[in-house]
Amino acid sequence: xxxxxxxxxxxxxxxxxxxxxxxxxxxxxxxxxxxxxxxxxxxxxxxxxxxxxxxxxxxxxxxxxxxxxxxxxxxxxxxxxxxxxxxxxxxxxxxxxxxxxxxxxxxxxxxxxxxxxxxxxxxxxxxxxxxxxxxxxxxxxxxxxxxxxxxxxxxxxxxxxxxxxxxxxxxxxxxxxxxxxxxxxxxxxxxxxxxxxxxxxxxxxxxxxxxxxxxxxxxxxxxxxxxxxxxxxxxxxxxxxxxxxxxxxxxxxxxxxxxxxxxxxxxxxxxxxxxxxxxxxxxxxxxxxxxxxxxxxxxxxxxxxxxxxxxxxxxxxxxxxxxxxxxxxxxxxxxxxxxxxxxxxxxxxxxxxxxxxxxxxxxxxxxxxxxxxxxxxxxxxxxxxxxxxxxxxxxxxxxxxxxxxxxxxxxxxxxxxxxxxxxxxxxxxxxxxxxxxxxxxxxxxxxxxxxxxxxxxxxxxxxxxxx
Numbered sequence: 001x002x003x004x005x006x007x008x009x010x011x012x013x014x015x016x017x018x019x020x021x022x023x024x025x026x027x028x029x030x031x032x033x034x035x036x037x038x039x040x041x042x043x044x045x046x047x048x049x050x051x052x053x054x055x056x057x058x059x060x061x062x063x064x065x066x067x068x069x070x071x072x073x074x075x076x077x078x079x080x081x082x083x084x085x086x087x088x089x090x091x092x093x094x095x096x097x098x099x100x101x102x103x104x105x106x107x108x109x110x111x112x113x114x115x116x117x118x119x120x121x122x123x124x125x126x127x128x129x130x131x132x133x134x135x136x137x138x139x140x141x142x143x144x145x146x147x148x149x150x151x152x153x154x155x156x157x158x159x160x161x162x163x164x165x166x167x168x169x170x171x172x173x174x175x176x177x178x179x180x181x182x183x184x185x186x187x188x189x190x191x192x193x194x195x196x197x198x199x200x201x202x203x204x205x206x207x208x209x210x211x212x213x214x215x216x217x218x219x220x221x222x223x224x225x226x227x228x229x230x231x232x233x234x235x236x237x238x239x240x241x242x243x244x245x246x247x248x249x250x251x252x253x254x255x256x257x258x259x260x261x262x263x264x265x266x267x268x269x270x271x272x273x274x275x276x277x278x279x280x281x282x283x284x285x286x287x288x289x290x291x292x293x294x295x296x297x298x299x300x301x302x303x304x305x306x307x308x309x310x311x312x313x314x315x316x317x318x319x320x321x322x323x324x325x326x327x328x329x330x331x332x333x334x335x336x337x338x339x340x341x342x343x344x345x346x347x348x349x350x351x352x353x354x355x356x357x358x359x360x361x362x363x364x365x366x367x368x369x370x371x372x373x374x375x376x377x378x379x380x381x382x383x384x385x386x387x388x389x390x391x392x393x394x395x396x397x398x399x400x401x402x403x404x405x406x407x408x409x410x411x412x413x414x415x416x417x418x419x420x421x422x423x424x425x426x427x428x429x430x431x432x433x434x435x436x437x438x439x440x441x442x443x444x445x446x447x448x449x450x451x452x453x454x455x456x457x458x459x460x461x462x463x464x465x466x467x
Contacts, residue, residue, distance in 0.1 A: 056363030114208030125194030206248030
């Protein structure tokens with residue numbers, strides 16, 4: 001796009017034609033944005049290249065953090081999914097009423113469950129308040145303002161006044177931007193208030209939210225004095241800290257602390273995340289060997305596994321199991337260590353134990369199904385199909401479960417079902433061409449009119465959003 005200044009210096013038809021072309025291009029962009037907004041969640045969902053962190057232990061803990069808040073907000077949690085984003089920055093956000101995205105950095109930097117719960121309560125405030133739908137309406141309104149200004153600019157350009165046209169465009173963009181950002185600030189403030197209400201309703205403190213915003217305030221210490229407060233999408237951090245602190249201190253639950261067992265599980269989660277995303281030396285500095293905490297032992301056990309010291313890793317996980325024999329995720333970790341050590345058949349028993357301790361955890365069932373598949377034991381493939389089909393019947397878009405289900409079906413000679421599971425895995429990963437190839441193979445081998453044949457037909461007729 002051309003700069004406005006040199007255009008404004010030109011005269012006559014050249015200025016008008018050049019600016020009119022620019023207006024047409026800008027108008028096309030604005031219209032495209034306005035029309036694309038409702039499709040944003042579907043597009044994000046369809047991006048097969050996007051990677052998320054999947055971990056049974058972390059996902060279950062976050063579910064326990066959110067369930068009381070969802071009830072307090074009157075939001076049904078059945079269709080809500082939390083996605084872990086592999087970023088070490090502190091952030092969380094929503095894009096629709098069904099998905100919350102949380103950076104793993106948020107978990108690493110939050111010292112207490114209450115801090116993470118406060119962040120999640122804020123995001124649920126956006127969902128309960130219908131802010132995403134409202135934001136789409138505001139985007140349309142902002143686009144409409146810009147379109148009107150562009151039309152006026154086009155008229156000015158046609159009249160030969162390039163300078164006036166440039167001023168109209170700049171003014172229209174500022175009006176649209178400030179209108180949109182003002183709406184976003186109001187949304188953020190409303191979500192903060194809602195979060196405090198949810199915390200009060202669940203007898204939890206708002207102190208963790210305050211601590212989180214204090215951290216943001218420190219980050220803005222040197223930059224905020226030069227920032228136009230009206231040109232940021234969130235209220236200035238110091239203003240939010242003051243408002244939140246006042247609300248939090250009014251609560252009778254302000255001094256409530258997290259239950260010891262929940263704090264321990266939070267510490268274990270942080271140790272696990274650090275062991276997977278940080279350099280081993282950084283983890284060792286954070287969790288010295290001299291420490292006798294379970295979190296430190298957990299971190300060192302994972303480091304040993306990742307460095308192929310399986311003997312040391314098994315010794316570490318056995319110590320952890322001795323301390324907490326009823327903790328499903330230590331049994332899961334033992335299964336993971338044994339699988340990594342090339343002993344998948346031995347991993348089956350600890351993973352079965354994990355599932356028995358946490359039967360509702362889908363990720364544990366997937367881990368057990370995978371162990372059955374990679375064990376090489378043909379007698380276990382039926383068990384694999386049972387576990388993995390249970391998952392995919394509830395979550396058809398679980399790509400990993402579908403991939404291993406395809407292998408299990410293939411191992412027992414059920415080729416149409418194997419091809420269909422492969423098609424489902426590709427579809428869930430956003431590889432639509434590959435999905436259609438497997439669906440076509442499925443139809444060739446399946447009996448016409450059967451559920452397998454009909455589902456393959458659905459995949460062949462599927463059209464990705466926005467295409």
